[in-house]
Amino acid sequence: MKKMSTFSKFERRQTLARLTAMGIVGVLGPAGIPGLIQEVLAKGDLPKLSGINSLQGNVTINGVPAKVGMLVKPGDKVATDSAKGSFAIVVIDKDAYLLREGTSVTFEDSKDRPGTLAKVLIATGKLLSVFEKRPNNSGIAIRAQSATIGIRGTGCYIEIHPKRTYFCLCYGEAAIDGAGMDKTKVIKTTHHENPVWLDESGGNMKVENTDFSNHSDDELILLEKLTGREPPFVAMGLTGKY
Numbered sequence: 001m002k003k004m005s006t007f008s009k010f011e012r013r014q015t016l017a018r019l020t021a022m023g024i025v026g027v028l029g030p031a032g033i034p035g036l037i038q039e040v041l042a043k044g045d046l047p048k049l050s051g052i053n054s055l056q057g058n059v060t061i062n063g064v065p066a067k068v069g070m071l072v073k074p075g076d077k078v079a080t081d082s083a084k085g086s087f088a089i090v091v092i093d094k095d096a097y098l099l100r101e102g103t104s105v106t107f108e109d110s111k112d113r114p115g116t117l118a119k120v121l122i123a124t125g126k127l128l129s130v131f132e133k134r135p136n137n138s139g140i141a142i143r144a145q146s147a148t149i150g151i152r153g154t155g156c157y158i159e160i161h162p163k164r165t166y167f168c169l170c171y172g173e174a175a176i177d178g179a180g181m182d183k184t185k186v187i188k189t190t191h192h193e194n195p196v197w198l199d200e201s202g203g204n205m206k207v208e209n210t211d212f213s214n215h216s217d218d219e220l221i222l223l224e225k226l227t228g229r230e231p232p233f234v235a236m237g238l239t240g241k242y
């Protein structure tokens with residue numbers, strides 16, 4: 001993914017128009033994620049703080065109340081409370097994460113390379129993530145219930161539900177494994193083409209197509225911006241065309 005400069009005036013107007021059309025601007029006001037996106041539009045930039053970059057509501061790191069600027073490292077657990085509008089944005093190296101309300105995520109350390117992120121374990125909630133492209137054989141695994149999703153450089157969104165998980169590979173490539181699957185399911189996308197349910201209600205993992213839901217290109221642009229990148233769909237003129 002290419003490096004990204006600050007938003008142009010045209011890009012800001014486009015994004016603001018999309019937020020208005022979604023019913024976000026003017027309804028919720030400058031609070032939560034919509035407020036944060038509006039702040040980026042107004043300033044044209046956002047401080048690239050590592051660790052807890054932004055938060056709203058009660059957010060903890062390993063059970064301790066978090067503040068903006070606190071470091072998050074491999075081995076740490078970050079959780080948001082269940083109040084509507086609670087969130088945390090976390091930056092670890094060249095990866096960035098948006099945890100919505102009621103979300104608990106553990107960033108697991110590598111046993112072979114201590115201090116290096118190996119797995120992202122999402123126990124509850126909703127997680128939007130963007131990842132730096134990694135060399136072959138050095139990707140990160142996302143663990144969501146009984147599903148394991150292998151990724152390299154990509155953006156993805158996950159929601160945990162009873163007995164099943166919503167997974168949208170926003171762009172990039174992912175390999176899905178789960179209980180009882182005959183073979184690994186590989187998904188490649190450019191722009192949200194193939195959202196799926198990872199259904200484990202019958203004991204064996206089923207991968208079933210579904211609809212795009214509950215995340216936005218503007219959020220992905222914001223996260224990638226924090227790592228100095230731009231989602232590939234921007235240059236393709238696909239932003240907001242779900």
